[in-house]
Amino acid sequence: MSKFKAICLLMILTLLLSGCWSKRELNELAIVAALGIDKVDNEFEITVQVVDPGEISSKQPSSGRSPVITYHSTGATVFEAIRKMTTVTARKLYFSHLQIVVLGDELAKEGIHETLDLISRDHEFRNDFDVIVAHDATADEVLNVLTPIEKVPANKLLNSLKTSEKTWGTTESIKIDELINTINNKTTSVVISAIEIQGDKNAGMDQTNVKKSKSSVLLKYTGLAVFKKGKLVGLLTEDESRSLGFLRDKIDSTIEIIACPKGDTLATEITHSKTKIKGKFEHGAPKIEVLIDVNQNVGEVLCKIDLTKEKSIHFINKKTAELIKKRIEETIRSVQQNYRVDIFGFGEELHRTNPKEWKKIEKDWLTIFQELPVKVEVHVSTQGVGTMENSLVSKTKGE
Structure with a gap:
């Protein structure tokens, strides 16, 4: 009898099933x-x-x-x-x-x-x-x-x-x-x-x-x-957009062009970038510190420079870091003065760091943001110089 009831129940349920009623070819x-x-x-x-x-x-x-x-x-x-x-x-x-x-x-x-x-x-x-x-x-x-x-x-x-x-x-x-x-x-x-x-x-x-x-x-x-x-x-300009990418830790790869010691240029390929943003309050005043670690390879050499020497690599690291730092600082100032909105997430970082102090300045954040002190520090490390130690440009010039 129980089997008969189960079969009847299944038959009733099949009648209630609608199938592919909403299908669209x-x-x-x-x-x-x-x-x-x-x-x-x-x-x-x-x-x-x-x-x-x-x-x-x-x-x-x-x-x-x-x-x-x-x-x-x-x-x-x-x-x-x-x-x-x-x-x-x-x-x-x-x-x-x-x-x-x-x-x-x-x-x-x-x-x-x-x-x-x-x-x-x-x-x-x-x-x-x-x-x-x-x-x-x-x-x-x-x-x-x-x-x-x-x-x-x-x-x-x-x-x-x-x-x-x-x-x-x-x-x-x-x-x-x-x-x-x-x-x-x-x-x-x-x-x-x-x-x-x-x-x-x-x-x-x-x-x-x-x-x-x-x-x-x-x-x-x-x-x-x-x-x-x-x-x-x-x-934002292309340079400002790239700077924002660094600040938001979204740079996977890009190109930087620096001036060589004796003129002409050298291009590097950024292969890795990691950004850490730290917020803090000093006597109730908010501050931001940005630390960016960058790895790069030498991509194109259009100048006379000896890549076998350690001082040349040190020079490339220093100049790349200075270039990225300067561009980021200019971008921050431009956004603070021209747009007056926090697109960097600085406010979020301050909130995470000290919710109590953040609550005191939250209502006036956009006004405070315009004068917010931001310290930027960039460290660059060159990992590779390519398959050639020095440039073909120097050889063609007979140097």
């Missing part, structure tokens, strides 16, 4: 690779970059069509604009494969808080996509540029962002969840990688831009955009 979806958000008057203008699977497939010959299609829509909110886009798209937009979100320049200046609410709240958006800002351009213009090598421009945007972050140090990859957390932090301000269009913006959407050996229009990352209370207030 691939040929019913429009896969969105990139999303652009602009502000036009009082409305949001949305641009989506949708992949054409037939044009990027390695198994099918190209028909000559563009590998991506961009759709546009406007609305009072981002949510409304996306829904209204269904009136022009042939398929339902699918955001689970979204790779990157581009925020337009004007939108960034007005404020990004409202914009980020939907894409951080909606369940169809995953939290593993990056966010960047268009510099002197709209997000629509950026997403309309066709790129060489990478058929899908969203892939180019993402790959360039990550590659330059690891090998040059002027960009930072920031995921949506990290961005939201930083925005909600009342102490540390947000920085987002900025991209610009080099060349004629209108020519970028033409197929000829990817059919020539030299593209007339390129997308280039141009430093880090600084935000204050969710609004864009300025753009």
